[in-house]
Amino acid sequence: MKKVTTHVAILGAGTAGLNARRAAEKAGKSAVMIDPGPYGTTCARVGCMPSKLLIAAAEVAHTAHTADMFGVRVESMKVDGKAVMDRVKRERDRFTGFVLESIDEHLEAGRLIKGRGRFTAPNVITVDDHTEVHFETAVIATGSSPFVPPPFRDLGDVMIDNEGLFDWDDLPQSALVVGTGVIGLELGQALHRLGVRTSLIGIDGLIGPLSDPKVKEVAQKVFEDELDFRNDYQFESIEELEDGGVILRADGREDRYDTVLMAAGRVPNVRNLGLEEVFGWDTRNLPTVDPRIGQIGESHVFIAGDVTNDRPLLHEASDEGRLAGANAATWPEITARPRRAPLGIIFSDPQIAMVGKSFREACDAGFCWGEVDYSRQGRARVNGKNKGWVRVYGSCEDGTLIGAEMFGPHVEHTAHLLAWAIQQRMTVHDILTMPFYHPVVEEGIRTALQSLRSRLHLPEVPNGCKELIESS
Amino acid sequence: MKKVTTHVAILGAGTAGLNARRAAEKAGKSAVMIDPGPYGTTCARVGCMPSKLLIAAAEVAHTAHTADMFGVRVESMKVDGKAVMDRVKRERDRFTGFVLESIDEHLEAGRLIKGRGRFTAPNVITVDDHTEVHFETAVIATGSSPFVPPPFRDLGDVMIDNEGLFDWDDLPQSALVVGTGVIGLELGQALHRLGVRTSLIGIDGLIGPLSDPKVKEVAQKVFEDELDFRNDYQFESIEELEDGGVILRADGREDRYDTVLMAAGRVPNVRNLGLEEVFGWDTRNLPTVDPRIGQIGESHVFIAGDVTNDRPLLHEASDEGRLAGANAATWPEITARPRRAPLGIIFSDPQIAMVGKSFREACDAGFCWGEVDYSRQGRARVNGKNKGWVRVYGSCEDGTLIGAEMFGPHVEHTAHLLAWAIQQRMTVHDILTMPFYHPVVEEGIRTALQSLRSRLHLPEVPNGCKELIESS
Numbered sequence: 001m002k003k004v005t006t007h008v009a010i011l012g013a014g015t016a017g018l019n020a021r022r023a024a025e026k027a028g029k030s031a032v033m034i035d036p037g038p039y040g041t042t043c044a045r046v047g048c049m050p051s052k053l054l055i056a057a058a059e060v061a062h063t064a065h066t067a068d069m070f071g072v073r074v075e076s077m078k079v080d081g082k083a084v085m086d087r088v089k090r091e092r093d094r095f096t097g098f099v100l101e102s103i104d105e106h107l108e109a110g111r112l113i114k115g116r117g118r119f120t121a122p123n124v125i126t127v128d129d130h131t132e133v134h135f136e137t138a139v140i141a142t143g144s145s146p147f148v149p150p151p152f153r154d155l156g157d158v159m160i161d162n163e164g165l166f167d168w169d170d171l172p173q174s175a176l177v178v179g180t181g182v183i184g185l186e187l188g189q190a191l192h193r194l195g196v197r198t199s200l201i202g203i204d205g206l207i208g209p210l211s212d213p214k215v216k217e218v219a220q221k222v223f224e225d226e227l228d229f230r231n232d233y234q235f236e237s238i239e240e241l242e243d244g245g246v247i248l249r250a251d252g253r254e255d256r257y258d259t260v261l262m263a264a265g266r267v268p269n270v271r272n273l274g275l276e277e278v279f280g281w282d283t284r285n286l287p288t289v290d291p292r293i294g295q296i297g298e299s300h301v302f303i304a305g306d307v308t309n310d311r312p313l314l315h316e317a318s319d320e321g322r323l324a325g326a327n328a329a330t331w332p333e334i335t336a337r338p339r340r341a342p343l344g345i346i347f348s349d350p351q352i353a354m355v356g357k358s359f360r361e362a363c364d365a366g367f368c369w370g371e372v373d374y375s376r377q378g379r380a381r382v383n384g385k386n387k388g389w390v391r392v393y394g395s396c397e398d399g400t401l402i403g404a405e406m407f408g409p410h411v412e413h414t415a416h417l418l419a420w421a422i423q424q425r426m427t428v429h430d431i432l433t434m435p436f437y438h439p440v441v442e443e444g445i446r447t448a449l450q451s452l453r454s455r456l457h458l459p460e461v462p463n464g465c466k467e468l469i470e471s472s
Numbered sequence: 473m474k475k476v477t478t479h480v481a482i483l484g485a486g487t488a489g490l491n492a493r494r495a496a497e498k499a500g501k502s503a504v505m506i507d508p509g510p511y512g513t514t515c516a517r518v519g520c521m522p523s524k525l526l527i528a529a530a531e532v533a534h535t536a537h538t539a540d541m542f543g544v545r546v547e548s549m550k551v552d553g554k555a556v557m558d559r560v561k562r563e564r565d566r567f568t569g570f571v572l573e574s575i576d577e578h579l580e581a582g583r584l585i586k587g588r589g590r591f592t593a594p595n596v597i598t599v600d601d602h603t604e605v606h607f608e609t610a611v612i613a614t615g616s617s618p619f620v621p622p623p624f625r626d627l628g629d630v631m632i633d634n635e636g637l638f639d640w641d642d643l644p645q646s647a648l649v650v651g652t653g654v655i656g657l658e659l660g661q662a663l664h665r666l667g668v669r670t671s672l673i674g675i676d677g678l679i680g681p682l683s684d685p686k687v688k689e690v691a692q693k694v695f696e697d698e699l700d701f702r703n704d705y706q707f708e709s710i711e712e713l714e715d716g717g718v719i720l721r722a723d724g725r726e727d728r729y730d731t732v733l734m735a736a737g738r739v740p741n742v743r744n745l746g747l748e749e750v751f752g753w754d755t756r757n758l759p760t761v762d763p764r765i766g767q768i769g770e771s772h773v774f775i776a777g778d779v780t781n782d783r784p785l786l787h788e789a790s791d792e793g794r795l796a797g798a799n800a801a802t803w804p805e806i807t808a809r810p811r812r813a814p815l816g817i818i819f820s821d822p823q824i825a826m827v828g829k830s831f832r833e834a835c836d837a838g839f840c841w842g843e844v845d846y847s848r849q850g851r852a853r854v855n856g857k858n859k860g861w862v863r864v865y866g867s868c869e870d871g872t873l874i875g876a877e878m879f880g881p882h883v884e885h886t887a888h889l890l891a892w893a894i895q896q897r898m899t900v901h902d903i904l905t906m907p908f909y910h911p912v913v914e915e916g917i918r919t920a921l922q923s924l925r926s927r928l929h930l931p932e933v934p935n936g937c938k939e940l941i942e943s944s
Contacts, residue, residue, distance in 0.1 A: 043910065048910055048911055049850070049854070049911060052851065052854045052855075052911055053854050056542060056854050056855045056856065057542040057543055057544060059855075060535055060539045060542045060544045061539070061542075061544045063532055063535045063536065063539075064535065064536045064539055064544060064546050064549075067532045067533070067535075067536055067549070069559070070528060070529040070532045070533075070555075070556065070559060071529055071551065071552045071553070071554070071555030071556030071557075071558065071559055072529060072532045072533045072536060072549065072551055072552070072556070073549060073550050073551070073552050073555075074536050074546055074548075074549045075547075075548040075549060075550070076546075076547040076548040077536075077539070077544065077545060077546045077547060077548075077549075078545050078547070079543065079544055079545070080543045080544070080545050081543070082543070083542075083543030083545075084542065084543035084544070085543075086543065087541070087542060087543055091853065091854065095850065313909070313910070314909075314910040314911075315907060315908060315909060315910050338905075340905065340906065340907040341906070341907055342907075343907040343909055345909050345912075378521070378567065379524065381563065382521070382524045382525050382528050382563065383524075383528045383531075384528065410882075410885065412909065412912055413882065413885030413886070413888075413912075413914070414885070415909075416885075416889055416906075416907070416908070416909065416912070416914050417888055417889060417892065419906070419907050420889065420892070420893075420906045420907070421892075423905070423906055423907070424896070433810075433812065433895070434812065434813075434888075434891070434892045434895055435787060435812040435813055435814075435815040435888070435891050435892070435895070436787060436888075437785070437786075437787060437815055437817050437884065437887075437888070438515065438520055438785070438786040438787050439520055439521060439524055439786075440817075440884055440885075440888070442885070442888050
């Protein structure tokens, strides 16, 4: 058994791990990452980047399909699945290429040890059965893995996840997408628009992260109008066929699909790390982590990235990695850093965004709200993208913006405006003094803010948000 | 001659005039607008709205044309010019319809007098030869008209302006677009993308409002690559043909066009208003107007909207109208109001935006800059929109953002982010604590801001910006 000594040991060489290493080094301490691969980060390899590439192709196909309303006659078109996947993989490889270059350097310099690591003592991580890493502090940045709900656990190769999808050389004829959360919505709608016969099934009425009943209601209708979208489906049975497909029986229907794309959420990779054995932690319920510090309980072990199960987003993983790496380097001295305003975006069409407090979170306190119906918004109508609804939440006392749930055209951009405003604790009055150009979708946001301002004198929504839910 | 008495007389019933009237009424004063028509506002009738409608169709055609790179094979398409113009006019009429409803009410209620008004005494406006409006204060909100450069002044019906274009029932085969400013760029590129053989000619190397040499250089190349773009053309002659077309001889070439679209800028409508005769004002050089007040000199006459020749934009016309109307109502008591941060957007592709101080304006002081090359930006590349360059300008002392010139994908949105930051006097340090999602074009703006931050320790760019110009 080889022995390596370092100040900070980092489990994982993804976005959080790489940032943790850099931060520890910047603080003047040695750091070693441990990761069995595949390398290249979840985001660049099988997450945000390739999904946006698939969506880009889907959006182009959708634009061509719906060109007629503008007087542009697309008389004949077809989606070349091989060419679609070729571009997706080629560009994806370009993005991961930048990461892989640095990974090679880390491997060569001994800053990254290839293998699966687990704690075997409070200050020792054993990598496979070949290396012992002795450390002062550690960072867990092991990411997450797809969750597979029970009815699907016996399926064989017919079932893939986002990892498998981005290995495709061609598009299938048909796909059953399981999960109406973020990944299911993005990939399911994209496949549908690329001509794959797609069913998108989920439970509990889930539509991504949306919690506002009115915004959900509008989104529900839009997705149901476009594709076979059943986010409250009743499972009967699933049968794997000899020819490689499946038959799903659900909702009194029977449908055959070439492939099953599992997108029913992800679970943090906290098992088999020795956390129970060495530290006595229950992995289903780790000691409290203050996200402004990244420390697990009062220990010398820090945690960052998707494994925290808090905000599984690239930009948060970067921040958390830096924070955990810096604090792991200086521990027992640690520094709390303010977090950025919460911002989550789902690249469906229309897009979904969650900014600051969600409806559900805002409900716990009581708040006033404003809204805009994007079906009547000028620029959205000009571009034939007039679908959606946005709700903004603010303090009834002084109109400070506290959150928003957004479903509408280009909300990836307007969500940034609102997130920055929330982080700066701006009131609706402040925001309405800012420039809004014409004609832009930002004017829709202004409408929502004006609607919030006009409601500030009304009695607060009581906690539980009963009235708001009933009025929806 | 009919006699009408009012507190505030308003010349013009466009965006500025309508807002001035509402503000005067809100301040408890009577107000009468005078306008010969056509009604419906420049923006909704012949400006921002119909141009965005034409651009929306052009963008769809362009997407279909360039779909191949995504693996989407559009094997056969054609632009149905009649259907394109039908949608443009139908939606345009819907937008103007909202305005025209209120216009009818104003006419009926005597709040709007149809006719051409001119000052005939310091407190009298005469409308055609039928009505005398006696007033305490007045607001000039007469808008602007297309400017026609000398070589084209003798052309007949073959020449149209934006007003004529939006009356088309079909697209022409070919068009000569005169002017590489805002309107020429937007409409010229749109016509080109809709299959009209288009030449876009201009002088002085003009590309919309751009003044930053580096941003201009990149834009120049992009527009030249896409279409016959000559913004420093050498005029030889223009000849109107009997069949209704023209032949332009310029740059040693000879080209025939079906139509000439005049888009060489607009001039404020200040002539024939009696301003010289009654007030002794030189209309080429009106007394100073403080835009935070809207008053002409020290007089009881206010001015608002495009006629000010300051920021000829819808949202500024609304603000100016409200301001002028409110001050005209309370005069001689007047209130100065802060203006919004400057924001101008040109809906070409890539889009152009000007935020805060331009390069030229910033040069007068001295500043530090940052930049991003959008050809290498992640999300822009994903969407096949990786063209453009953005420069941001900041105070070298503390990094306060002061302006930006932008050419790139979706800058209509990122320009809002920067404009709001400038209005709030944020520094680059402040802005970089805000959330930037991944992958989004906003990350390109972060790159530019980081580049500005890294240059803050460098010596200031001396006034005149010689070094920056030379380095470009």
